[in-house]
Amino acid sequence: MTLARLAIAxxxxxxxxxxxEHTRARLIATQPGLAVELVTLTTQxxxxxxxxxxxxxxxxxxxxxxxQALLDGRAQVAVHSMKxxxxxxxxxxxxxxxxxxxxxxxxxxxxxxxxDALPRGAVVGTSSLRRQCQLxxxxxxxxxxxxxxxxxTRVRKLDDGEYDxxxxxxxxxxxxxxxxxxxEHLPVERCLPAVAQGxxxxxxxxxxxxxxxxxxxxxxxxxxxxxxxxxxAFLARMGxxxxxxxxxxxxxxxxxxxxxxxxxxxxxxxxxxxxxxxxAGDAVALGEAAADRxxxxxxxxxxxxxxxxxxx
Numbered sequence: 001m002t003l004a005r006l007a008i009a010x011x012x013x014x015x016x017x018x019x020x021e022h023t024r025a026r027l028i029a030t031q032p033g034l035a036v037e038l039v040t041l042t043t044q045x046x047x048x049x050x051x052x053x054x055x056x057x058x059x060x061x062x063x064x065x066x067x068q069a070l071l072d073g074r075a076q077v078a079v080h081s082m083k084x085x086x087x088x089x090x091x092x093x094x095x096x097x098x099x100x101x102x103x104x105x106x107x108x109x110x111x112x113x114x115x116d117a118l119p120r121g122a123v124v125g126t127s128s129l130r131r132q133c134q135l136x137x138x139x140x141x142x143x144x145x146x147x148x149x150x151x152x153t154r155v156r157k158l159d160d161g162e163y164d165x166x167x168x169x170x171x172x173x174x175x176x177x178x179x180x181x182x183x184e185h186l187p188v189e190r191c192l193p194a195v196a197q198g199x200x201x202x203x204x205x206x207x208x209x210x211x212x213x214x215x216x217x218x219x220x221x222x223x224x225x226x227x228x229x230x231x232x233a234f235l236a237r238m239g240x241x242x243x244x245x246x247x248x249x250x251x252x253x254x255x256x257x258x259x260x261x262x263x264x265x266x267x268x269x270x271x272x273x274x275x276x277x278x279x280a281g282d283a284v285a286l287g288e289a290a291a292d293r294x295x296x297x298x299x300x301x302x303x304x305x306x307x308x309x310x311x312x
Contacts, residue, residue, distance in 0.1 A: 003210055005035035009066045009075035012040045013150040015172050016079070019200055022175075023079045023219065030218035039075045041065045067093055070203065076211045078203040081172075082196035082228065085203075087236040092205060096212040097220035098228050099200035102171035104193040104249060106131060108184040109158060109173075110165030115139065115184060122164040125157065129266050129306075131167050133245035134191045136268025151176055167191075171198035192247035192262045192273075195231040199224065226280035227251070230259050233287025238263065238299070244306040248290065250283075257283060261290040263299040266306065272297050 006027075010020035017040070024036045042065070067090045069075040082098065089095065112118050115138065125147030126132055132144045145163060147154055151172050158166045167186070173179055202215045227250035234248040247262040257280050264271035274293040278286045291299075 003031065003034060003214060005037070006077060006211060006214075007037045007039050007075040009039045009041060009069035009078045011066065012042060014176055015081070015151050018175050019079045019081070023077065023200070023202065023215075026218040027077075027214060031214060034214075039069055041069060064090075067203065070205055076204060076208060077215060080201040080203065081169075082199035082201040083169075083194040085196070085201045087232060089203065092207075093203055094206045094212070095201055096204040097202040097215045097218075098196075098224050099202070099219055100221040101196075101224055101227075102174060102198040103185070104198040105170045105188060106167050106186045106191045106193065106197075107170040107173055107182040108165055108167055108186060109155060109181050110183045111158075112164065113183045115165075115186065115190075118142065118165055123162075125154065125163040125166040128167075128194070129242065129245045130194055130247050130262075131191065133264040133266055133268045133271065134247075134262075135167065137264065137271045138190060138268075140268065151178065155181060169194075169197055188249055188260070192260060193249050195235045195246070195248050196228050197249075199228060223252075226257055226283040229283035230257055230287040230290075233284040234259065234261050234291045235287075237288045237291035238294070239303055239307075241303070241307065243310040244303045248287070250286075253277060256280070257286055259286050259290050261287075261294060263294045263302055265302055270298075270302065272299050272302070 008020050008023060010016050020038050027036055028034050063080060063084060066078045070078050070093055108115055120141045121143060123143045123145050124135060125145050127146060127148050135142055147166055154166055157163060170182060170185055173182055202219055204211045230250045231248040238246055245264045245266060248259060250257050250259045256277055258277045261274050272294050274290045276286050276290040
């Protein structure tokens, strides 16, 4: 079945609109003549900017309104930063395609250059407990200050002197033409990325086979898929909560997948790591194995403590 038109649901931030426009261009290139409109929505995560996400429901707050647009028929496609997508999708929806991964690393933007060059007690902005945990593990002297807003807003807050440095995803900065602002790409060994960082997620209704076929032809990266499956299986096994610092990053090791995973305390005083390696066909088991090792090593207690702190 050839589609004549479809609508893409997206947030209205600069990065979200870049992602939606990129998706639209790929769809039209795959099926010339296709009419594609954008349905721009404001999510609860966009409206509440003065509170840490972990305290108000996590990154799922960026997704709910977008998914509802799919379910009620206002849109046929939703585009997300994959790292914002909860471990479990809303009933009736599926992940139809995953994009090729942009640079997965975290990026430091600072007047002082590198993380090691920051003065003692420097103020570093982030909204991520995962980043906070790993930054404090490396530099316990740092002051971590909440940083919310879209990417240009965050960079402007740095320029206005509210922070000595900020940490953002390198992929987002690159996509918005701000790669020159990066003063250090943080190595994954020092700051393990969020699950699926740098990947776009294309979501559709489970019963919309025609749209699924089109988005897979236009955007899906089959070699990326097993990496995503392993990372998201880890997240699901760990509980998938933004209240706990969690990270996982899968890479190809020959014909096998190698998964590095992390769970830590928000203050960085305890950081647990695990690794798992195996067949891409066993990607789910690989992610679950990495999670099980962390849980057995003490991550279960960290997850429980973080949940209790978020819901006293």
